[in-house]
Amino acid sequence: MLEVLREFREKLDNIMCKAFGRRIVLYGYGRTGRFLDWYAEYYHGIQVDFIITDDWSPAIPYSLPYFRDSLFDFNYKDVKDSIVWLALPGNAEARKKCEEHGLEYYDFAEIIYGDRLVASEDDYATVFTRRKSGIHDVQFVEYLECFYNCNFVTAVERKYLIDGGNLTSARYAISAQREIFPILDNCHVLPGEEDAILDFGCGKGGAMLTFLDYGFKNVGGVEYTAELYDVAVQNFQNLGIPTSPTAGKGVSLLCGDAAKLTDVLDVYNWFYFFDPFGRPVFEPVIENIRASYQRKPREIHIISINPRFHDVIESSGIFTLTGQFCGATRQKVVNVYKAKA
Numbered sequence: 398m399l400e401v402l403r404e405f406r407e408k409l410d411n412i413m414c415k416a417f418g419r420r421i422v423l424y425g426y427g428r429t430g431r432f433l434d435w436y437a438e439y440y441h442g443i444q445v446d447f448i449i450t451d452d453w454s455p456a457i458p459y460s461l462p463y464f465r466d467s468l469f470d471f472n473y474k475d476v477k478d479s480i481v482w483l484a485l486p487g488n489a490e491a492r493k494k495c496e497e498h499g500l501e502y503y504d505f506a507e508i509i510y511g512d513r514l515v516a517s518e519d520d521y522a523t524v525f526t527r528r529k530s531g532i533h534d535v536q537f538v539e540y541l542e543c544f545y546n547c548n549f550v551t552a553v554e555r556k557y558l559i560d561g562g563n564l565t566s567a568r569y570a571i572s573a574q575r576e577i578f579p580i581l582d583n584c585h586v587l588p589g590e591e592d593a594i595l596d597f598g599c600g601k602g603g604a605m606l607t608f609l610d611y612g613f614k615n616v617g618g619v620e621y622t623a624e625l626y627d628v629a630v631q632n633f634q635n636l637g638i639p640t641s642p643t644a645g646k647g648v649s650l651l652c653g654d655a656a657k658l659t660d661v662l663d664v665y666n667w668f669y670f671f672d673p674f675g676r677p678v679f680e681p682v683i684e685n686i687r688a689s690y691q692r693k694p695r696e697i698h699i700i701s702i703n704p705r706f707h708d709v710i711e712s713s714g715i716f717t718l719t720g721q722f723c724g725a726t727r728q729k730v731v732n733v734y735k736a737k738a
Contacts, residue, residue: 399610401636405509405540409433412503413441416480422447424466424491424502425484428534433484433505435575447476466491469498487514487532505535513543524557525624537610538573538603547632549573549603558622567672569625571603574610580700580724581611584733586667588612593645595619595665597655597682598673602629605648608669609638617649617665619658621674626652656681662689666696672703679706687713690736697736704732 398406413436421437423430423445430448437443449466468476477498485491486506495502506514510533518530529550533539538549553569586592592613596604599618608616620626629650633640640648645664656678662685670679683706690697699710702724710716710732720733 401541401545402537402610408509409436413437413443416443420446420475420479422449422476422479422481423484424449424481426450428536429486429506430484432536432575433482446479466494486534506533509535509540510543516543524553525628527551538571541636545635547635548628549601549632569600572671573603574607576724577604577607578611580731583720583722584698584700590614592667593617593665594667594669596669599629600625602632604669615645615647617644619651619653619655621654623652626650659685662686663693666698668699670701672705676706680709683709683713687715690715694738696738699734701732703730707732710734
């Protein structure tokens with residue numbers, strides 16, 4: 398667990414542990430609501446009984462326990478004796494509703510952020526340095542943006558990246574614990590002292606930070622777009638996490654063409670791809686990993702999210718598809734490959 402997230406987790410845990418043996422109403426199901434729903438079950442085995450939402454678009458799966466806030470008028474299944482987790486940051490109407498019904502509630506955003514709930518916009522920021530403005534959601538990375546002046550959340554559109562997106566297949570967007578932890582769980586990862594993972598197209602370093610939080614001691618990242626690389630370096634500096642020029646020693650960041658990485662690959666046994674670039678780059682990257690395996694035979698794993706180039710990995714001749722599942726990511730398909738020593 399990352400020390401910089403300890404206080405954040407303690408605040409969450411202190412609230413959630415009060416819910417054991419009680420019914421839980423999750424009031425709001427945006428970014429904060431989905432995070433709280435995941436965190437409660439992942440860390441405490443707590444499942445939400447009712448979800449209050451005003452989003453009734455056709456895309457909402459009715460299989461989840463969705464209700465309107467009129468639920469409080471019915472006392473359905475003793476709902477008036479439940480604990481309400483407010484997951485609508487800065488929403489005074491939700492607080493008022495709870496108070497009118499005499500409900501015990503906890504406003505997570507207020508407890509986490511206090512008077513820092515609203516972030517102001519930087520008029521001089523570029524598309525790369527701009528941080529999220531407005532009301533903070535309850536999320537790991539937003540907490541770090543608020544209290545450590547980091548920059549993870551704001552997406553960077555494809556048109557601003559190198560060659561207008563020729564070397565990258567998608568825009569930059571954050572991947573964090575709620576998405577990555579379940580993927581690593583499905584891979585049965587138990588990071589040891591010698592394990593090292595490399596993120597291809599690491600962007601601002603969000604996935605690398607998650608790998609550290611999961612237990613990896615040695616984490617690397619390569620990013621082609623210099624402006625994103627600079628943000629990643631600054632993020633780790635702000636968090637007090639030292640970076641090293643030596644791969645496989647703590648946190649290592651590289652700025653350059655992933656297709657040209659050769660010997661540096663030898664220190665890694667986990668490789669992470671979240672659809673970072675197109676086939677012209679992906680093919681030489683996999684070839685370089687194959688060459689690394691031949692130089693240094695070892696058990697290697699590849700995690701490929703949105704695996705459009707499955708054929709490239711299989712044609713390398715050393716990898717076997719060992720896992721395929723859906724993750725809580727923007728693209729749900731995850732392939733896991735393994736090469737045995």
